[in-house]
Amino acid sequence: MVEDRRLAVLRAIVEDYVATEEPVGSKALVERHGLGVSPATVRNDMAVLEEEGLIRQPHTSAGRVPTDAGYRLFVDRLTTVKPMSQAERRAISQFLDGAVDLDDVVSRSVRLLSQLTRQVAVVQYPTLTRSTVRHVELVALTPSRLLVVLILSSGRVEQRLVELGADLPDDRLADLRTRVNRAVTGERIAEATGALADLPAAVPPDCTEEVAAARAVVAALVEAMSDHRSDERVAVGGAANLARFGDSFDSAVRPILEALEEHVVLLKLLGEASTGGAVTVRIGHEGPIQELASTSVVATGYGPGEEALASLGILGPTRMDYPGTMAAVRAVARYVSRILDEA
Incomplete structure (x- = not known):
């Protein structure tokens, strides 16, 4: 029960920090999340989480923020990916079904993904060799x-x-x-x-x-x-979304903009196209490029049937809505795969 409660505290810290970009205190957690324990108990749990490297205190007398390890545990313990609403699924279907050829499918996919997640979207063109x-x-x-x-x-x-x-x-x-x-x-x-x-x-x-x-x-x-x-071609959308993340993300904007100009770098970030609809999440220092250590990449493969011909995903700050982003990436990949299967 203690372990479950601490995971609930971690989950609440992640959700609040993603929503507010403000360090989270124990009193606010108790008030907003109904954890069923006192602020003192929550402070004790936060101290343990900090010792385990899952949260940190950005400065004295501040609340806590998640670390990369904290985000990783949060993502790994997600029991379900946030489902897309019926309206969102219908909008995705209508938008993508209007595509007239492969270039149009890729173009629409990258625009849609950036709009759904409010992040930078990257879609790899299907590789010829596969x-x-x-x-x-x-x-x-x-x-x-x-x-x-x-x-x-x-x-x-x-x-x-x-x-x-x-x-x-x-x-x-x-x-x-x-x-x-x-x-x-x-x-x-x-x-x-x-x-x-x-x-x-x-x-x-x-x-x-x-x-x-x-x-x-x-x-x-x-x-x-x-x-x-076409094997190293990618489409990018939503770069303007980088402007909305505030001062805490300013140092990462320049290397991201540089990466967006290098298709080989973007393909490296996306990683190998995963099969079976699996969504991969690489958080902070887990990524292959040190200069982008303050970012996360959520990606999956797409293609007709069970075969992944290429990858698509998003690039954004580690402070992101992981459940919602994972759902959007998976949903767009499934619709694109269906379109290719029916082409």
Whole structure:
């Protein structure tokens, strides 16, 4: 019971400090949270929490504020993530369902996440290497020119023009389209590239037009699948939210603004995309960059089905609403995953 009461005191300190940015005293805790004990008992509990490094006194005669370890214990002991209201879920769905392509999905997601959390939002573009091939379409623009359309599980669409050098009859084009899709549909990029290499040899040698077309189409698809430019692309939103955290966060603003200009740094902050809907929280010094030790990152993976193709999350001060932020990050990731799954 004593342990549970001290956890309740810690939880109350975290909640009050997040809400007010003011050190929290024992009298205020008793009045606001109905802990069922006297201020003297709460002071004793606070002394123990301070000895354990979970709270600290910023200056003499002040109340207490949580430490990184205190925030960590608070997050680890969350029994449930704060649920999104029905209105919030409906707003998320309506906002994201209007997206017209992958770029629009990412753009809308980062704006929505920054608005929901009032933090800096970061969304990584789906990585090409983790994607699978959903479909390949071959469209005849002229008898000797094709438009090759590659559609990936990430929602990414690549298009390439292919000049054949000779006319390709419609029946040969249909046969080639079937062969290509049979070889690559459902395959990861690496396996699909390997399967394509064997495709021209599988075409009957007497079908010279189709053999030549197969080689040209394979070259175009391999080139499209080898384009890794998006693997380190991120979208950022809500940088203006940094201005609302007050003087106590001023020293962290500059390194955050510098980090926002370096996509590699942001990807490092987000970490590996987690699967199964798990939300990761890295608090203060747990992060990989010392200059950002006064910040926390809440992130999760997203992608169709159970596979995470990329990460999204928020970056903000350690003094944040962790339950609400975790709920928002998880909800946006789930909606984006659903959109990609239905694309």
